[in-house]
Amino acid sequence: MTKNNRLFWDNRFSSEEYIYGKEPNEYLKEQLTNLKPGRILFAAEGEGRNAVFAATQSWNVVAFDISEIGRKKALQLAASMGVYIDYHVTDVTDSDFPLESFDALALIYAHFPENTRREYHRKLANFVKKDGFILLEGFSESHQTQQKENPKAGGPKNKEMLYNLEELKEDFKDFEFILFEETTTELNEGDYHVGKANVIRILAKK
Numbered sequence: 001m002t003k004n005n006r007l008f009w010d011n012r013f014s015s016e017e018y019i020y021g022k023e024p025n026e027y028l029k030e031q032l033t034n035l036k037p038g039r040i041l042f043a044a045e046g047e048g049r050n051a052v053f054a055a056t057q058s059w060n061v062v063a064f065d066i067s068e069i070g071r072k073k074a075l076q077l078a079a080s081m082g083v084y085i086d087y088h089v090t091d092v093t094d095s096d097f098p099l100e101s102f103d104a105l106a107l108i109y110a111h112f113p114e115n116t117r118r119e120y121h122r123k124l125a126n127f128v129k130k131d132g133f134i135l136l137e138g139f140s141e142s143h144q145t146q147q148k149e150n151p152k153a154g155g156p157k158n159k160e161m162l163y164n165l166e167e168l169k170e171d172f173k174d175f176e177f178i179l180f181e182e183t184t185t186e187l188n189e190g191d192y193h194v195g196k197a198n199v200i201r202i203l204a205k206k
Contacts, residue, residue: 009067013047020046021190022077024053025108027137027201032057035133038103043092043124044110048074048085054106055083062102064088064095092120100129107136109193114160121171128206134172136202138163140182143198152194153187163200175204 012019028050042051042063047070051063055078063085065071071087078085088095092112105128112120128134139155141162146153156162165182182200187193 006066009046009065010069013067013069013073017190018047018049018073018077019190019192020049021188022049022052023189024050025137025189026185027199028106028108028135029053031135031203032059032104035104038132039101040104040106041097041102041124041127042106042108043095044107045074045087046070048077048087050106050108051085051087052077052081052083055085056081059104061085062088062097064090066091092116092123095123097127099126100132102127102132103129104133104135107134107138109138109155110136111138111156111161111163113158117167118171121168125172125174125206130206132206134175134202134204134206136168136204137199140164140198140200142182146184146196146198150195152192153197154189154193155197165200168200168202172202172204175206177202177204179203 032054037058039060040054045051045063045065051061055061068089071089074087105124139162141159141164143155143162180202184196184198187197
C-alpha cells in the first residue's frame with residue numbers, strides 16, 4: 001500500500017461521524033437478501049457499513065481496507081449492532097486469503113487505479129468459490145457529468161479510476177453475468193455520496 005493513499009483515507013475517516021453513513025448501500029442490501037448466507041469478502045471496506053449489514057444477515061464476514069482508522073470504526077459499528085466481522089488492514093496486493101474460499105465478493109465503490117485494476121479484480125475473483133457470486137456497484141466513466149453538476153455526488157476525480165462495462169466484463173470473464181448494467185441512481189450515503197450518480201451494477205456467478 002502507498003503511504004500517501006493510506007494517509008488520505010486515515011484522514012478522511014478521522015471524524016467521529018461515519019462519512020458514508022452507517023446504513024448499507026441499497027444495491028448491496030437488495031442483492032444480499034436474495035442470496036443464501038455464506039462466507040463473504042468485502043474489499044476496500046472503509047468504515048464497515050456494508051460488512052456490518054451482511055453480518056446482521058447471518059453472513060460470515062471478512063473485510064479489509066488500508067486504513068487502520070476505518071477498521072477501528074467498522075469494529076465499533078459491528079459491536080454496536082451485536083455482530084462480529086473479521087477485519088484486516090491490508091491492500092489487495094498483500095491480501096492473502098485461500099483460493100476459492102468465499103461464497104461472495106462485494107466490491108462497493110472499491111475503485112482501483114487503471115494500471116492495477118485488472119490484476120486486482122482477477123486476484124480478488126480467485127478468492128471466490130465455484131458457484132459463488134460477485135456483487136459490484138461503482139461509479140461509471142459517465143459519472144463525471146454528475147460530479148460537475150454536484151461535487152457532493154462523490155467518486156474519484158481521475159477518470160481512469162472510473163469504470164466501464166466492457167472493461168469489467170473482461171476483468172471478470174470467468175463469471176456468468178446475471179445483472180450487468182449502467183444506470184443513474186440517487187445516493188444518500190453520508191456526506192460524500194449525495195445526489196444523482198451514474199453507476200455500474202454487477203451480479204455475477206462463477
